[in-house]
Amino acid sequence: MxxxxxxxxxxxxxxxxxxxxxxxxxxxxxxxxxxxxxxxxxxxxxxxxxxxxxxxxxxxxxxxxxxxxxxxxxxxxxxxxxxxxxxxxxxxxxxxFIEGRDLGQLLKDRNTTLNNEQILRIVRGVGSALDYAHANGVIHRDVKPSNIMVTADYRAILTDFGLALSVPEGSIGNTFGSAHYIAPEQAISSADAVPQSDLYALGVVLYQMLAGKVPFDDPSAMAVALKHLNENPPPLSRFNPKISSRVEAVVLRAIEKQPENRFSNGAAFTNALEAAFSEQPPLTAPEIPRFENEGTTIAVTDSNSSGSAAPVYKGEEHDASRSNGMPQGQPEPVIQPAPPKAGASLTRAGCLRWGLVALALLVLGGIGILAVNGGILSQMAGQTARSRF
Known part of the structure; x- marks a missing residue:
């Protein structure tokens, strides 16, 4: 129609x-x-x-x-x-204009599964894009599957810079990322986003590709953000027993609570993942269920549509890009992932800070929205805080 x-x-x-x-x-x-x-x-x-x-x-x-x-x-x-x-x-x-589908659509396709090579290529492409953006003073702040276009040969293109933070300019008002992929420091304040905040989001995307679900989920965006701040992610092996301990260590390092404990850049992240995959038997990721509150930017039909606009769902979107081949970049030494830390979370001061926030939420629960320092802690009616574009 x-x-x-x-x-x-x-x-x-x-x-x-x-x-x-x-x-x-x-x-x-x-x-x-x-x-x-x-x-x-x-x-x-x-x-x-x-x-x-x-x-x-x-x-x-x-x-x-x-x-x-x-x-x-x-x-x-x-x-x-x-x-x-x-x-x-x-x-x-x-x-x-990109001929392809966004990763969110790809993961929801029951007829599509991703193997090690495809997952690595997606992570490598996004990691390379982030390294380049960061080197040019731009922090994306909204890395998620629906902002990653994937071509037929699994080349990844990063889209939707509607929340991008230009380091010299500072924060862009009260803009938020998507709760399921937001780094703890960005949840506290949009202006606190750093390059490792984008790598954290990419780590969550990798977790989702491997486990079949995001590490933290809840109908409330505020509750999801608090989980990113204070809870440890469930073990990947709980959802996919084929995941090796070394691959899991790479993922857990990428989503460490403290930015300084994560990978320093996308190349280091990709190299560690490649090394971990090389020691693991071929992997096919499990089917990834669709969840309704991922957050959205720009929704579009997928490339298989016949020209009529298809129903638009939260998290499904399409920008456009063009590329020939993968970026070459500078090779970096493989960085061994740090072992997961027991009880890793924010500092004691951070926990105290968010204990007070949680108390405030109990007091202000009937108001319906809470914004803290320009962060994402916003209670919305059945949906996450989302990108403005």
Whole structure:
């Protein structure tokens, strides 16, 4: 069934809007065609209703900040941008169109399982993209399966920089990551995100690919964030007995509570995982169940659709990117993963701090929303805190 949209057939810059691919809370994504260059693009357009509110300038600035973050990054595993502009008070950005599916959709596909080689390639691609972004002063802050596009040959492309933090600029207001993948320090304060915060999120994604589920889950985003702060993840072997202790050690190091105890960069993370996989028999990950509260940015249909917009689910999204081959990068020595620490958690001061937060939640439970230092601790009606784009 064709979905009517007033922008279909319109011209936005060099792109004629062909069809809608999906929608999110603050933007829609369309398939656009550039007749001059005979190419398609994913055209992301900010929701017009947001530009008719008192926060109009803030929304424009965030959208432009996302475009600038993408524009300064040129990497085979990062979504590319063609154009940014406005049309009749609508701000848009045209990005490279990717033929593929996001990792969230891939993991929900009952007919798809991932083996060691495919998992490693995905982690390597995202890790390389993060290393490049971090070297250029950009922290993504919203790494999750639905923001990782995967091509037919399992090349991963990192998308959706709507929450990206430019280190020199500081925090971008009250923006949040997705509770299931957020690092403890980022849950406390958005401005506290560091490069290792992105690697933590990638570690959670790896945990999910191997175990079939995220380490911490709850209908409440606030409860999930508190688990990231104070609880140890369940052993991977509980969900997948084929996981070796060395592979599990790599995952647990990636999601250590303290940033300094994690891998220093994506290359070190990938090297450790590759070494651990080399000692483990071929692995097929278990089926990964769908959960409803992952959080969302931009939703789209998958690449197998026939052009009609498919139902949009939380966590399903599509940006666009283009790449030929894997990034080469500089080889780094294999870093042995640290053994998992018994009772690893935040410091005593951190636990005391969040004990007080938990007490405050009991007092403020009827209010419905709590924001602490710009962090993600927000109680929302049946869904996680989510990216603004």
């Amino acid at each position: 064709t979905v009517f949209d007033p922008l279909i057939g319109k011209q936005l810059g060099d792109y004629q809007i062909v069809e809608i691919l999906g929608r999110g809370g603050m933007a829609r994504v369309y398939k656009g065609y550039d007749a001059r260059l005979d190419r398609y693009a994913a055209v992301k357009v900010i929701d017009a209703s947001l530009l008719a509110t008192e926060n109009e300038d803030e929304y424009r600035q965030r959208f432009q900040r996302e475009a600038r973050a993408i524009a300064k990054l040129s990497h085979p595993n990062i979504v590319g941008i063609y154009q940014f502009g406005d049309y009749e008070n609508l701000y848009y950005m045209a990005m490279v």
